[in-house]
Amino acid sequence: MPEGHTIHRLATALTARFGSREVRASSPQGRFAEQAAIVDGARVRQVRAHGKHLFVEYAGRGAPVVHVHLGLGGRVVVGQAPAPEPRGAIRLRLETDSAYADVRAPTVCELIDPRREAALIAKLGPDLLARAPDPAAVRRRVSRSRVAIGALLLDQRLFAGIGNAYRSELLYRCGVSPWTPGADLGADGFDELWEEARRLLADGRRTGRVSTVDRADLPRGQRRAARRALAPEDEASGSAVARARARETYVYKRAGLPCRRCGAEVQTGSLGGRDVYWCPTCQPGASEPASAASDGAVG
């Protein structure tokens, strides 16, 4: 479910409901019970996102922070009070008289102090959904790297917030093969990717969906729906069906289908440990190495 756009959307929704309020905290599942008790009833200041990380910040100097990372399968359901009887494993439930939020299946849910929050953020690259993320340091590192840009884009130390769906879509929209070494992009190529990433993620934050296809490239019948924000009930359900319905992509998850622009068969391969998708015609240049995979970390 979660790339940066989802987490930022959540931060906004949670701040609106819990910011500046005293919030009950509990762990119906039990695994976060001790920590929840510590912040139970405390006043939340705000909920902040950096890339794919979520921070529930409490009021008061040195007050603890709840750090959540949803990982692959995690999700947060936000709703109006009264919260329903807990069903399944709810790691953390936040609750006021008017709203509740359930955190399920997070990779990380921990109580930390503000210092630790700052340290975590310091390890991440600029958040593409920040007001004015500075690309200078990232540009420099990419320009010196022989690692494929498709792998670099997933490195959160460089690009905080980009995930697997956006990386493929981003590269398609910029006409860049995922296998292009970072150094071969050139400054202009890098800047184009950077700005396009910001645009796409901002769009996702606005609509709640990964819809990256230009109107003209969609069949007539789909044009209207693709630009509309995701229906609240679909977003709340978070089901795979709702997610698939909320997705209009050029190449992501379209292996073997014809490219929406040129008709060539969309390709898939493994890069950076995840499935990557591309159109061999619209994204010319470096191609998949014949010998299995040449992944890598930052070079």
Added chain:
DNA sequence: GATTTATGGTAAT
């Protein structure tokens, strides 16, 4: 009922 999958990340090898 069992297995697979997911828009992620880390630790071990």
Added chain:
DNA sequence: TTACCCTAAATCT
């Protein structure tokens, strides 16, 4: 590079 982590829902048998 692989294994593994958490969990829910989809897909299998």
